[in-house]
Amino acid sequence: MDFFEHQDKARKNTKVLVIYFVIAVLCIIASVYLASLLIFYGTHAKQQPGAPTPELVLWDPKLFLYVVLGTLGVVLIGSLYKTAALAKGGSAVAESLGGRLLNPNTTHPDERKLRNVIEEMAIAAGVPVPKIYVLDDEKGINAFAAGHAPGDAAIGVTRGCMTLLNRDELQGVIGHEFSHILNGDMRLNLRIMGVIFGILCLAVIGRVLIYSRGGRDRNPLMLLGLALIVIGAIGVFFGRLIQAALSRQREFLADASAVQFTRNPAGLSGALQKIGGVGSQVESAHAGEASHMFFGNGMGKPFLGALATHPPLDERIRAIDPGWDGKFKTAGVSAVEAESSRKAAKPTSSRSPFTTIPGMPGTRAGDGGFATNAVLMGAVLPNVGKPTPLHLRYAEELRNSFSEKVQSAAREPLDAIALVYAMLLSPDDALHVTQLTELGKRAAPGVGEKTAAIWPEVAPIDSRARLPLVNLALPALRQLRPNEVEQFSQALQWLIESDGQIEIFEFVLQKIVRRHLASHPGETRPTSIKYHTLKPLVRDCSVVLSALANIGSRKTGEVAKAFQQGAPHLVEKSDGLQLLPREESGLEQLDTSLDRFALAAPQIKKNLIEACVQVVGADGSIQEREAELLRAIADTLDCPIPPFVDIAES
Secondary structure: OOHHHHHHHHHHHHHHHHHHHHHHHHHHHHHHHHHHHHHHHHHHHHHOOOOOOOOOOOOOHHHHHHHHHHHHHHHHHHHHHHHHHOOOOHHHHHHHOOOEEOOOOOOOHHHHHHHHHHHHHHHHHOOOOOEEEEEOOOOOOOEEEEOOOHHHOEEEEEHHHHHHOOHHHHHHHHHHHHHHHHOOHHHHHHHHHHHHHHHHHHHHHHHHHHOOOOOOOOOHHHHHHHHHHHHHHHHHHHHHHHHHHHHHHHHHHHHHHHHHHHOOHHHHHHHHHHHHHHOOOOOOOOOOOOHHHEOOOOOOOOOOHHHOOOOOHHHHHHHHOOOOOOOOOOOOOOHHHHHHHHHHOOOOOOOOHHHOOOOOOOOOOOOOEEEEHHHHHHHOHHHOOOOOHHHHHHHHHHHHHOOHHHHHHOOOHHHHHHHHHHHHOOOOHHHHHHHHHHHHHHOOOOHHHHHHHHHHHHOOOOHHHHHHHHHHHHHHHOOOOHHHHHHHHHHHHHHHHOOOOOOHHHHHHHHHHHHHHOOOOOOOOOOOOOEOOOHHHHHHHHHHHHHHHHHHOOOHHHHHHHHHHHHHHOOOOOOOOOOOOHHHOOHHHHHHHHHHHOOEOHHHHHHHHHHHHHHHOOOOEEEHHHHHHHHHHHHHOOOOOOOOOOHHHO
């Protein structure tokens, strides 16, 4: 199953959730109606003992209307309220569980180990670094990933997970969570939380009615309240069943993906074995709502197996380690492991990963190409959302190749702004001085000086490391207030235009900033599918393929060849596609078309990326600017592309 099939499956699971939710609500309405009918019938008979017992009429349209409106109002309003509360994405879930945002420049060895592992995996996967939260009060071994999309994801780990696991075991757990991020599981998880909360609201209303005014022995509202509590509890029970059923099947897949990512089954197996010995209980009052998100069972062993959100530990362990002896581990991190983690928490190398890792291109060709067509064609599409151990090794060495000053700057908001500005400074002395002078006026106070100070560290960085460095800085940039984002964006725009031309990297950078930072807090990108066929997007297909073809060459024949190589790979053949001139397929038109493609079905995105790969690879090499643009396209579509490495060497 590839990345796009996972996305389709996640969306199908969402549809299944909606169906289950509708069925549950209909059953709840029927139960509330019947309870209301019996309660008010019985109350009427009790209040008039001498009167003839009225005939029980099972169908009362007026009462039914009241029940439908009331029940739907409570459940839907409750679900919408919870959904709105989770609009912040993964941060909202982490904070509700008592999570503390990790200080990115922490000096604590365990926290540095955690941060480094997550940063390396994000670089390897080609996604922005998620926010990192630590649940300080949780001693069990557990973790979770939450968010609407990779761009607003957060990873939370318990104190026990961070301190009791060695680096390999922690890497296995984090790899598992990255699988949920990449496979589209997070959005479904948030919707499950909203659904369960909406049903739970019935029981809350029931408690309110119990304590309504009036004598308890004669007040029908008290009886209705009791009924609502019972019905709400039953509804939550079935909600938990839905929660568990949709969760269990994804855990085996996430385990398998983590092993594929790290190629170290012993790491993940060791973490699961330690859970068996130490436990994975989460004590937070909100743990039940998020139980389906956890790495391990956070609620203890349920009384009914069908309510289990996770498969049994022994089954998960044997699925990745068939030779397991059946014994769980109770010890934490050994002294040797702790020393190894301390060493791994610090940069160990300043060498370029582009010349030290097999499969990473070293010396660039004279035309600026840095990966062969064979590498690209064989590695890009199969590895969308599926990074390999080679990508992870590349990411580790790339992160370590950044100086301590650069890494520190990427983790603080104002310093991260300066870091981004420094990537855009001209090497021309006169323009360089002009840019810094103007930044002193346009940027936040002190940022101009920070930019000048960090530029000597940024200038030698390989151009292929710029996008990973931007992704490394995004968590810090997301901490900016809306007015700071606006100021940052305006100064960035001026800096890009200051030399009279817009380079591909500048376009990519601007799009990343607008995509990940421009929204106000709580705003999320559209997640619904608007385009299920290619027909309304034919013009946009022409724009995207023409833009890539024109960027790759200025020779008419080569441009046409590249376009024709990509066009047949689109769904529904290539009818209606035409090569557009440069003035009709520039960066502005490309920007608009990509925003429309972001609302397309996964299969359409898959075919578009395949077509793009064919276009940029038509001349036998991938130019740096082509690679940057290709990864920007994938980012827009929420289809992360790992770094360009030759997986045949892994």
